[in-house]
Amino acid sequence: xxxxxxxxxxxxxxxxxxxxxxxxxxxxxxxxxxxxxxxxxxxxxxxxxxxxxxxxxxxxx
Amino acid sequence: xxxxxxxxxxxxxxxxxxxxxxxxxxxxxxxxxxxxxxxxxxxxxxxxxxxxxxxxxxxxx
Amino acid sequence: xxxxxxxxxxxxxxxxxxxxxxxxxxxxxxxxxxxxxxxxxxxxxxxxxxxxxxxxxxxxx
Amino acid sequence: xxxxxxxxxxxxxxxxxxxxxxxxxxxxxxxxxxxxxxxxxxxxxxxxxxxxxxxxxxxxx
Amino acid sequence: xxxxxxxxxxxxxxxxxxxxxxxxxxxxxxxxxxxxxxxxxxxxxxxxxxxxxxxxxxxxx
Amino acid sequence: xxxxxxxxxxxxxxxxxxxxxxxxxxxxxxxxxxxxxxxxxxxxxxxxxxxxxxxxxxxxx
Numbered sequence: 001x002x003x004x005x006x007x008x009x010x011x012x013x014x015x016x017x018x019x020x021x022x023x024x025x026x027x028x029x030x031x032x033x034x035x036x037x038x039x040x041x042x043x044x045x046x047x048x049x050x051x052x053x054x055x056x057x058x059x060x061x
Numbered sequence: 062x063x064x065x066x067x068x069x070x071x072x073x074x075x076x077x078x079x080x081x082x083x084x085x086x087x088x089x090x091x092x093x094x095x096x097x098x099x100x101x102x103x104x105x106x107x108x109x110x111x112x113x114x115x116x117x118x119x120x121x122x
Numbered sequence: 123x124x125x126x127x128x129x130x131x132x133x134x135x136x137x138x139x140x141x142x143x144x145x146x147x148x149x150x151x152x153x154x155x156x157x158x159x160x161x162x163x164x165x166x167x168x169x170x171x172x173x174x175x176x177x178x179x180x181x182x183x
Numbered sequence: 184x185x186x187x188x189x190x191x192x193x194x195x196x197x198x199x200x201x202x203x204x205x206x207x208x209x210x211x212x213x214x215x216x217x218x219x220x221x222x223x224x225x226x227x228x229x230x231x232x233x234x235x236x237x238x239x240x241x242x243x244x
Numbered sequence: 245x246x247x248x249x250x251x252x253x254x255x256x257x258x259x260x261x262x263x264x265x266x267x268x269x270x271x272x273x274x275x276x277x278x279x280x281x282x283x284x285x286x287x288x289x290x291x292x293x294x295x296x297x298x299x300x301x302x303x304x305x
Numbered sequence: 306x307x308x309x310x311x312x313x314x315x316x317x318x319x320x321x322x323x324x325x326x327x328x329x330x331x332x333x334x335x336x337x338x339x340x341x342x343x344x345x346x347x348x349x350x351x352x353x354x355x356x357x358x359x360x361x362x363x364x365x366x
Contacts, residue, residue: 019114052204082235144359174265296326
């Protein structure tokens with residue numbers, strides 16, 4: 001049943017996204033003691049202009 | 062006040078999206094005993110490459 | 123794969139929560155043309171003091 | 184540590200998005216008594232066709 | 245229609261939560277040019293043991 | 306900047322939660338090529354009665 005949601009700045013490669021899903025699934029199943037088949041992972045890519053830290057958009061830094 | 066968020070793989074038709082909003086609103090209002098006017102529904106379409114099950118991207122299955 | 127998240131003010135009965143999960147699953151599967159087994163529903167109960175509309179907490183109205 | 188997520192109908196200007204990140208950061212830091220550097224803001228723009236109120240899509244109203 | 249979600253470590257006062265809802269509503273309405281009545285704010289309080297930064301739980305720092 | 310959110314059925318031990326934050330942070334930083342200090346992880350524990358699969362609450366299975 002675990003649901004893992006990963007939000008990060010868009011621009012990562014297909015290979016990185018594939019590996020991130022695999023790694024987050026493996027570690028979640030291992031630590032929580034559940035089957036990998038029961039783990040969902042959703043990647044949410046966010047434009048730098050839509051992510052602010054300390055009041056500034058990452059696209060403006 | 063209920064807020065319903067529906068996440069699913071992108072590619073559904075306009076008519077399906079219209080009907081999903083209508084159905085989720087109707088059932089939520091009916092079961093929770095609130096007015097339909099007070100129910101918000103947000104649809105979040107996710108690319109198959111960004112949704113993983115059992116460590117694999119749906120686009121890779 | 124659809125994930126449905128329902129947020130509402132806490133205080134609903136066990137029976138309402140059971141029926142809401144059933145109804146949201148049924149309608150999502152029907153409209154999107156997927157198996158009910160592939161639909162997850164998560165209920166998120168929010169205290170009235172933590173939900174604001176028009177700048178006022180629902181617990182203060 | 185605060186994380187602020189703002190969801191709204193797409194179509195706002197770059198300047199509005201910049202100002203919204205700045206204003207939400209400033210007020211969160213002020214009210215919660217934390218440094219602005221510790222506040223993240225993520226803007227989530229939603230198409231009018233994917234946002235329903237009272238069972239109708241905003242794009243259909 | 246804007247929905248603002250604020251996540252922060254639990255332990256803030258009732259007065260801070262009331263003021264945060266008011267401030268986030270006011271600024272969102274002002275910047276996006278919408279009525280305050282159309283802005284929802286949900287506060288999500290997170291236990292320090294459930295929030296990690298740099299791999300460490302805030303409760304362990 | 307990555308934000309990782311892990312939702313799972315409540316009842317896991319303190320040690321599991323500590324290890325999950327550490328593992329999700331490590332793998333996210335490794336795969337996305339960012340510093341661990343820039344990764345936030347939020348754990349969201351959900352009661353079995355509030356999580357439905359195939360229309361049934363996990364607490365009813």
